Amino acid sequence: MMRRLFLISVPYLWLLALFLIPFVIVLKIALSDTALSIPPYTPQIDISAGWEGLKGFFAALDMENFVWLTEDDLYWKAYVSSLKIATISTLLALLVGYPIAYGMAQAPQEWRATLMMLIILPFWTSFLIRVYAWMGILSQEGLLNQLLMGLGLISDPLIILNTNTAVYIGIVYTYLPFMILPIYSALEKLDASLLEAAEDLGCSRFKAFWLVTIPLSKGGIIAGSFLVFIPAIGEFVIPSLLGGSSTLMIGKVLWEEFFSNRDWPVAAAVAVVLLLILIIPIILFQRNEQKQREAE
Amino acid sequence: MTLDVFAPWEDPTEKPLIQFKGVTKRYGSFTAIDNLTQDIYAREFFALLGPSGCGKTTMMRMLAGFETPTEGQILIAGQDMAAVPPNERAVNMMFQSYALFPHLSIWDNIAFGLRRMKMPKAQIEERVEDMLRLTRMTQFSRRKPHQVSGGQRQRVALARSLARAPKLLLLDEPLGALDKKLREETQFELMDIQEKTGTTFVIVTHDQEEAMTVASRVAVMDHGKIIQVSTPPKIYEEPNSVYVADFIGDVNIIEGAAHKTSDDGYDIKWAEGQEPIHAKTTAVLNEGQKAFVALRPEKISIAEEKPEGAVNAVKGKIIDIGYLGNISTYHVELPGGVMVKAQATNTRRLSRRNFSWEDEVWLSWTLTAASVLER
Ligand SMILES: Nc1ncnc2c1ncn2[C@@H]1O[C@H](COP(=O)(O)OP(=O)(O)O)[C@@H](O)[C@H]1O
Numbered sequence: 227m228m229r230r231l232f233l234i235s236v237p238y239l240w241l242l243a244l245f246l247i248p249f250v251i252v253l254k255i256a257l258s259d260t261a262l263s264i265p266p267y268t269p270q271i272d273i274s275a276g277w278e279g280l281k282g283f284f285a286a287l288d289m290e291n292f293v294w295l296t297e298d299d300l301y302w303k304a305y306v307s308s309l310k311i312a313t314i315s316t317l318l319a320l321l322v323g324y325p326i327a328y329g330m331a332q333a334p335q336e337w338r339a340t341l342m343m344l345i346i347l348p349f350w351t352s353f354l355i356r357v358y359a360w361m362g363i364l365s366q367e368g369l370l371n372q373l374l375m376g377l378g379l380i381s382d383p384l385i386i387l388n389t390n391t392a393v394y395i396g397i398v399y400t401y402l403p404f405m406i407l408p409i410y411s412a413l414e415k416l417d418a419s420l421l422e423a424a425e426d427l428g429c430s431r432f433k434a435f436w437l438v439t440i441p442l443s444k445g446g447i448i449a450g451s452f453l454v455f456i457p458a459i460g461e462f463v464i465p466s467l468l469g470g471s472s473t474l475m476i477g478k479v480l481w482e483e484f485f486s487n488r489d490w491p492v493a494a495a496v497a498v499v500l501l502l503i504l505i506i507p508i509i510l511f512q513r514n515e516q517k518q519r520e521a522e
Numbered sequence: 523m524t525l526d527v528f529a530p531w532e533d534p535t536e537k538p539l540i541q542f543k544g545v546t547k548r549y550g551s552f553t554a555i556d557n558l559t560q561d562i563y564a565r566e567f568f569a570l571l572g573p574s575g576c577g578k579t580t581m582m583r584m585l586a587g588f589e590t591p592t593e594g595q596i597l598i599a600g601q602d603m604a605a606v607p608p609n610e611r612a613v614n615m616m617f618q619s620y621a622l623f624p625h626l627s628i629w630d631n632i633a634f635g636l637r638r639m640k641m642p643k644a645q646i647e648e649r650v651e652d653m654l655r656l657t658r659m660t661q662f663s664r665r666k667p668h669q670v671s672g673g674q675r676q677r678v679a680l681a682r683s684l685a686r687a688p689k690l691l692l693l694d695e696p697l698g699a700l701d702k703k704l705r706e707e708t709q710f711e712l713m714d715i716q717e718k719t720g721t722t723f724v725i726v727t728h729d730q731e732e733a734m735t736v737a738s739r740v741a742v743m744d745h746g747k748i749i750q751v752s753t754p755p756k757i758y759e760e761p762n763s764v765y766v767a768d769f770i771g772d773v774n775i776i777e778g779a780a781h782k783t784s785d786d787g788y789d790i791k792w793a794e795g796q797e798p799i800h801a802k803t804t805a806v807l808n809e810g811q812k813a814f815v816a817l818r819p820e821k822i823s824i825a826e827e828k829p830e831g832a833v834n835a836v837k838g839k840i841i842d843i844g845y846l847g848n849i850s851t852y853h854v855e856l857p858g859g860v861m862v863k864a865q866a867t868n869t870r871r872l873s874r875r876n877f878s879w880e881d882e883v884w885l886s887w888t889l890t891a892a893s894v895l896e897r
């Protein structure tokens with residue numbers, strides 16, 4: 227009994243320490259006001275003042291910052307833009323990742339481990355270095371433009387760096403393995419005789435793919451899409467390094483509020499709303515996993 | 523009354539539905555099917571029987587169109603199938619693993635093939651309901667394949683492959699996963715369905731009893747070749763080789779040298795100082811040629827005294843008795859150490875039976891009981 231209680235309490239303690247407590251702290255900051263102090267917000271909890279002090283502390287908290295988020299259209303535009311960029315990036319990653327995963331699953335058994343290694347290999351170098359490398363590739367004098375002009379395909383350099391296109395390339399590149407791996411694992415389990423059965427029952431190869439392979443890899447597609455979509459929505463490094471001044475993403479806004487404006491309470495409010503937006507797909511994702519497990 | 527026997531293979535005017543013409547299939551340097559020529563007729567229930575790895579599945583897969591012959595031709599209804607992909611063949615296959623679509627309900631699994639035929643919706647529904655009724659799965663139609671038992675899955679697989687009313691249905695070890703009782707029931711169900719639908723069935727099995735029960739003809743295969751094709755009684759009574767005799771049922775094989783007798787039979791000398799075995803046969807053997815006598819255990823009588831006027835009678839000693847309830851198998855050692863199995867029906871209760879271990883007994887059989895085989 228004690229043992230079971232202990233086993234159950236471990237994940238909850240984990241959740242409490244690493245999620246709930248930080249969240250409560252951030253929420254508290256979001257409900258505070260900016261101040262020229264260290265840390266730069268007020269009120270602070272003053273335990274020595276006792277009960278009266280605690281009452282005063284709660285009285286000083288308000289929703290002002292959340293109201294502010296609705297008043298300046300920068301914020302909701304940034305949220306919408308982030309959602310849009312994350313959605314498009316996810317679709318692109320699916321478009322690129324599915325054929326790769328399919329190819330891996332079709333490859334001879336002895337190659338698969340190697341292919342898997344190749345997919346994971348980029349993680350062995352720093353993410354920042356890889357994004358900087360993309361700057362080198364995509365800039366006006368970059369490798370891509372040099373190559374295309376050298377081949378005579380274009381006469382003027384393409385402007386890719388500091389546009390949304392560069393952000394899409396960066397996100398798709400960075401999160402592609404998260405798309406490929408769950409789809410690959412679904413496709414690898416697929417029984418080849420199902421495709422033969424579909425052909426036997428009158429499907430062309432393509433139709434069999436559409437009616438059997440796609441539905442049976444749906445779990446992998448959904449998992450991969452969430453694994454790309456969720457981090458992409460709050461992405462900060464890629465839009466700041468590869469995106470331009472017109473690239474609006476909530477991660478960037480958050481960073482600016484925090485470090486440029488030193489407005490911790492508004493930054494905290496932005497973060498809380500972002501979390502609420504992310505919780506919806508996370509819950510959907512969990513549901514999908516659950517359904518998947520029940521189906522097995 | 524004349525009994526109309528179904529035997530299109532004996533009618534030279536009958537056109538075969540399937541023709542294998544010198545078909546060879548190689549995987550790399552390995553020959554899975556070796557220069558095979560065979561006709562199969564419409565409405566037949568044709569069984570392929572053989573040990574694992576002898577090429578049964580390969581033959582099926584070539585008929586279904588998943589493999590192409592390395593050499594030779596396969597014709598279905600007179601048409602060369604080389605260039606016809608699986609989805610354009612009037613052939614359906616029931617897979618060894620059933621291969622039911624796990625994401626579709628049983629109803630949708632059965633409807634899958636019909637939807638590809640651009641059949642009107644009402645007609646699809648009617649056909650699916652018919653198939654569900656035929657396989658007694660109506661009440662489970664809304665379930666997913668993983669929500670029904672193994673035997674029910676097998677029936678769904680059968681319903682799905684029958685739904686398109688194929689000219690030819692291929693069944694690859696369809697009953698392998700079922701327990702004995704359910705398997706026997708299903709065998710009769712299959713025969714019933716085959717009769718009702720008039721479909722040609724080719725069934726793969728490694729269970730000789732199953733092949734004997736369901737088939738109009740049985741083909742015994744070994745190493746990519748068909749060794750013998752015949753009706754079940756013929757393949758049992760008149761095997762053409764020791765391999766076939768041994769594969770189908772229980773058999774005693776006694777080796778010896780053949781000597782022609784006056785009454786178009788042979789004397790087989792099988793042991794020094796023993797009376798040769800007398801057997802009537804259509805086989806033509808050279809004088810002194812090595813031959814094998816194949817003798818089924820149930821064709822041997824067992825007695826305490828030497829039977830009067832028996833053509834073949836040898837004395838032996840009971841070494842072991844296998845009691846199977848309805849019958850008993852006696853393992854008898856003949857002079858020279860040859861072991862022979864003889865079967866007797868247990869018409870009496872156990873306590874009143876005659877023979878026991880170590881008893882000396884006489885075994886006898888008639889002139890036509892044994893087959894004489896060259897190989
Ligand atoms: N795709 C393949 N590649 C190589 N060898 C194969 C392939 N398919 C079957 N074989 C070989 O061909 C032989 C016959 O196989 P199969 O027809 O499946 O036998 P079975 O009579 O047990 O159904 C086996 O030895 C098998 O290993």
Ligand SMILES: [Mg+2]
Nearest residue numbers: 578579618694
């Ligand atoms: Mg097989």
